[in-house]
Amino acid sequence: MPATFQSLPGLGRDPASIRQRVEHAERLLEGLITIPGLNRKVGLDVLLDALPGIGPVAATALGGWIVWEARNLGLSKWQMARMAGNVGFDLLLSAIPFVGAIPDFFFRSNSRNLRIIKRHLDRHHPGAATIETEVRRA
Template sequence: MMDVRQEDRRPFPGLGTDPQSVRTRIETMERLLEHIVTIPGTNQKIGLDVILDLVPIAGSTAAAALGAYMAWEARNLGMSKWQVARMAGNIGVDWLFGLIPWVGAIPDLLFKSNTRNLRIIKRHLDKHHANTATIEAKLR
C-alpha cells in the first residue's frame, strides 16, 4: 500500500463548519447564481439564476432551492430569525417573478436576490466573526 502523508489527508478547503468556510461557500454560490456569464456587448453579468428562470416553473423552483441553501447556511451561523426571514422573502420574490415564463428572467436581472442575501450574511459575519472579513476591490 501507498504511504499517505498526514498533510495529504486534509479536507477540501471550504468544507468546514467554521465561519470562514461558510463565507467561502456562500460567496461561491452567489457568484454561480448571479455572475458567471457576461452578456455580450454589455457589462451586465448573469448567472444560473437567470438561466434557470428561462425554464418555466421548474427552473425558477430549482433556482429558489439553490438560493435557499444560502439561507440554510445563514441559519447554521446563528443568524437571527428576522435576518433569515428577510432572506426567505428575497428568495420568495425572486421565485414568484421567475414563475412568469421567459418574462420572469427580466426582473431577476435587476433584483438579484442572492446578492442581497449575501450582503445580509456578510454584515452578520463582519460583525460577529470579524476574522472572516475580506477586502474587496472592484475590478474594471
C-alpha cells in the first residue's frame, strides 16, 4: 500500500508534525553552520542577506511560513502579532544592504517564534512535546 502524505513523519496536520516541521525550518534558518572561532551558528536568514533585495524577502517568506504554521495550531491573535512583528523587524534589519547581516546575526526572529510555538504546544498539546537533549562533543 503506498504511503500517503499523512503517514510520512512530519507531513501530517497534527501538532507533533507541525512542531517537527517548524523545528527543522528554524534550524535551517538560524543554525545551519557554525562560524569557526566565534562558535556561533548562522543559517539561511543571515546568509541570504548577501543577496540585496531578494535575499531578505526570501528569508522573510520562510519566516512567514513558520507564522502560517503557528496559525494552523490556533495560537492567539496576540501571539500571532508578536510573531509577525518579529518577522517584520527582522526584515527591517536585513533590508540594509550588506550591513543588515550584522544585526540579523544577533536578532533571531525564527528562534523567538519557535519559542512562542513551543510554549503554546506544551500548554495546549502536551502530547506533541519532545524531550530535548543537548549533544556535547569532546
